[in-house]
Amino acid sequence: MTGAPTPLQRIVSRATIWVPYLWLLLLFLAPFAMVAKLSLSEPAIAQPPYIPAFFFSDGLADIWAKLQQFSFANYVFITQDSLYWKAYLSSLQIAVISTFLCLLVGYPLAYGMARVPRNWRPTLLMLVVLPFWTSFLIRVYAWIGILKKEGLLNQFLLWLGVIGEPLTILNTSTAVYVGIVYSYLPFMVLPLYANLERQDPTLLEAANDLGCTRMAAFWKITVPLSFSGIVAGSLLVFIPAVGEFVIPSLLGGSDTLMIGRVLFDEFFQNRDWPVSSAVAVILLLILIVPIMLFQRSEARGREAGR
Amino acid sequence: MSAAQLPERSSFHPWTDPNAQPFITFQNVTKRYGDVVAVDNLTLNIYEREFFALLGPSGCGKTTLMRMLAGFEELSEGSLHLAGEDLAGVAPYRRPVNMMFQSYALFPHMNVEANIAFGLKQEGMAKADIAERVGRMLALVKMEDFARRKPDQLSGGQKQRVALARSLAKQPKVLLLDEPLGALDRKLREETQFELMELQEQLGITFLIVTHDQEEAMTVADRIAVMERGKIVQVAPPMEIYERPTNRYVADFLGDIDLIETTVAKHAKGFVQLETAGGVSLKVASEDVPSVGSTAWFAIRPEKFAITKAKPKSADNLLSGEVWDIAYMGGMTIYKVKLDDGDFAKAMVMNRDLTSGSRITWEDRVWLSCSRDAARLLTS
Numbered sequence: 001m002t003g004a005p006t007p008l009q010r011i012v013s014r015a016t017i018w019v020p021y022l023w024l025l026l027l028f029l030a031p032f033a034m035v036a037k038l039s040l041s042e043p044a045i046a047q048p049p050y051i052p053a054f055f056f057s058d059g060l061a062d063i064w065a066k067l068q069q070f071s072f073a074n075y076v077f078i079t080q081d082s083l084y085w086k087a088y089l090s091s092l093q094i095a096v097i098s099t100f101l102c103l104l105v106g107y108p109l110a111y112g113m114a115r116v117p118r119n120w121r122p123t124l125l126m127l128v129v130l131p132f133w134t135s136f137l138i139r140v141y142a143w144i145g146i147l148k149k150e151g152l153l154n155q156f157l158l159w160l161g162v163i164g165e166p167l168t169i170l171n172t173s174t175a176v177y178v179g180i181v182y183s184y185l186p187f188m189v190l191p192l193y194a195n196l197e198r199q200d201p202t203l204l205e206a207a208n209d210l211g212c213t214r215m216a217a218f219w220k221i222t223v224p225l226s227f228s229g230i231v232a233g234s235l236l237v238f239i240p241a242v243g244e245f246v247i248p249s250l251l252g253g254s255d256t257l258m259i260g261r262v263l264f265d266e267f268f269q270n271r272d273w274p275v276s277s278a279v280a281v282i283l284l285l286i287l288i289v290p291i292m293l294f295q296r297s298e299a300r301g302r303e304a305g306r
Numbered sequence: 307m308s309a310a311q312l313p314e315r316s317s318f319h320p321w322t323d324p325n326a327q328p329f330i331t332f333q334n335v336t337k338r339y340g341d342v343v344a345v346d347n348l349t350l351n352i353y354e355r356e357f358f359a360l361l362g363p364s365g366c367g368k369t370t371l372m373r374m375l376a377g378f379e380e381l382s383e384g385s386l387h388l389a390g391e392d393l394a395g396v397a398p399y400r401r402p403v404n405m406m407f408q409s410y411a412l413f414p415h416m417n418v419e420a421n422i423a424f425g426l427k428q429e430g431m432a433k434a435d436i437a438e439r440v441g442r443m444l445a446l447v448k449m450e451d452f453a454r455r456k457p458d459q460l461s462g463g464q465k466q467r468v469a470l471a472r473s474l475a476k477q478p479k480v481l482l483l484d485e486p487l488g489a490l491d492r493k494l495r496e497e498t499q500f501e502l503m504e505l506q507e508q509l510g511i512t513f514l515i516v517t518h519d520q521e522e523a524m525t526v527a528d529r530i531a532v533m534e535r536g537k538i539v540q541v542a543p544p545m546e547i548y549e550r551p552t553n554r555y556v557a558d559f560l561g562d563i564d565l566i567e568t569t570v571a572k573h574a575k576g577f578v579q580l581e582t583a584g585g586v587s588l589k590v591a592s593e594d595v596p597s598v599g600s601t602a603w604f605a606i607r608p609e610k611f612a613i614t615k616a617k618p619k620s621a622d623n624l625l626s627g628e629v630w631d632i633a634y635m636g637g638m639t640i641y642k643v644k645l646d647d648g649d650f651a652k653a654m655v656m657n658r659d660l661t662s663g664s665r666i667t668w669e670d671r672v673w674l675s676c677s678r679d680a681a682r683l684l685t686s
Contacts, residue, residue, distance in 0.1 A: 200409065202409055203414075205407070206411035208378075208398045208399050209405045209473075211428030211429055212399055224415045225414065225415055227415075
């Protein structure tokens with residue numbers, strides 16, 4: 001470093017700091033403001049199908065005036081119809097269970113990957129990421145072929161003689177769980193793998209030396225040390241799973257109520273943009289809690305990972 | 307156990323007692339990794355309450371030997387006994403042996419207390435007893451004030467102490483120390499070496515230390531085993547290994563030594579006469595009598611050479627040359643002398659008064675002299 005930065009250097013370095021904020025503003029805050037504004041307007045048979053509550057171009061003074069007469073009717077409506085809170089609850093439930101299943105499948109997978117000889121690991125990592133090379137939609141469609149009555153799974157089970165007649169899996173919540181666990185497994189495996197691979201194997205030897213069996217050392221050393229990886233992976237699965245739309249609508253039946261589907265129907269079938277926007281805003285508020293948890297555990301992980 | 311019950315250190319040498327039962331026995335132990343032989347048909351006895359050092363360059367098999375005792379490596383051949391019990395098939399967590407790891411391997415998610423208590427909890431010790439023992443261990447390594455700290459809030463020296471306390475907490479029969487002081491700076495290392503010795507005497511536990519630092523091994527150990535490529539070259543107390551190395555490898559590995567290649571000229575009563583390539587005659591007391599005409603090395607430690615500008619009146623051995631280089635180190639000065647036949651030899655002089663460091667200078671003609679008892683004859 002040679003002396004104090006020149007004014008130009010200072011401007012450049014400040015600008016780099018602002019790039020992510022600019023990015024957030026453009027791609028997150030602005031669309032969110034639009035959705036929030038939409039949620040306050042009234043539906044109408046028009047093009048677009050709503051009467052705006054105000055215009056961003058009105059200027060600040062006018063907005064303040066309008067702010068006082070904002071109608072939260074759409075939000076009130078959502079609380080009155082049991083469909084919505086049932087959908088929220090069932091989405092949360094499906095997401096929690098799927099996250100847990102992902103953890104159950106993903107942890108041994110990540111653990112195994114982190115324990116194989118070093119030169120194998122890039123290949124295994126590649127195999128985990130490989131599905132992303134195909135469209136998500138196509139992969140979910142493929143599951144229809146597997147799960148349907150005359151699908152591959154039923155044929156296989158029939159051939160094995162495990163079952164006498166085909167199982168109904170498609171269009172049930174089982175299929176939704178299968179779809180979500182399959183689709184989001186890499187998001188669980190990758191952070192867990194990164195964490196487990198970094199762990200110092202001599203810690204296990206030390207535990208072993210101090211009287212732990214291998215199993216006990218796993219529960220007392222490996223698992224607690226991988227906590228930040230578990231949190232990261234779980235949130236990466238949980239957050240998108242709550243709002244999932246494609247999987248329940250392709251694999252789920254009419255009994256699988258998920259908020260993503262409700263939102264879609266509200267928007268496209270009912271053409272009630274204001275109510276669907278309100279649904280989206282509430283979903284976001286629900287998800288902010290785990291997102292903040294995620295950020296905190298990330299920060300703590302960075303601190304501990306020095 | 308208290309120090310009073312134990313015999314004096316000066317009279318502690320069970321390895322010279324033919325009736326003493328070894329505590330740890332490696333019998334014809336071999337360890338192979340594929341085609342690589344890490345430990346090669348090695349036999350070694352270690353006695354109870356001994357502070358034993360395995361010394362050698364990296365890759366000589368010393369760590370493998372220690373890890374076999376800890377139970378982390380299986381023996382390919384041979385047997386290993388501890389206190390009369392065959393350790394074959396005994397899992398690491400069942401061995402009365404604890405290890406202090408080179409990286410310390412403290413559990414990062416537990417504080418100092420929990421780290422030390424870890425092994426005791428595994429034993430199923432009562433809570434009150436654990437607290438009492440942990441307190442004692444913390445006092446032993448003078449870390450009472452840091453009980454609640456996490457490992458990443460400790461300095462290297464503090465971590466080392468916690469690791470030591472943790473490995474001693476279960477009161478093992480043998481404590482294994484894998485390069486325990488490698489990560490410490492010099493001053494701290496020296497301090498800790500003395501503390502380790504004191505601790506070992508106080509606790510009466512057998513210590514086995516692995517190190518590549520010869521000074522460390524000499525300072526702490528009762529006996530040292532010098533290893534080379536999976537074999538033990540010499541096992542002896544530090545003084546014997548330094549003064550009476552059995553071959554050039556050991557002589558060169560421990561401390562500085564001048565090795566002058568010579569031919570055996572003749573045998574006399576109590577000594578052997580050698581001749582250098584330059585025709586200088588050298589005498590050395592030796593029990594070995596290599597055949598006349600064979601190659602032998604005249605080995606002498608630099609501090610045993612006297613260096614003078616005037617030719618000494620009488621000396622068993624006398625070499626002349628020119629001062630080539632001087633390393634002034636404060637307490638002593640090392641002179642590198644180019645001998646008349648072109649070889650180099652080092653002589654070390656303690657600087658006993660304020661001017662002794664400046665009496666001999668570059669390009670001075672000097673004489674190196676020593677008695678026949680100061681040097682050693684090496685045939686391999």
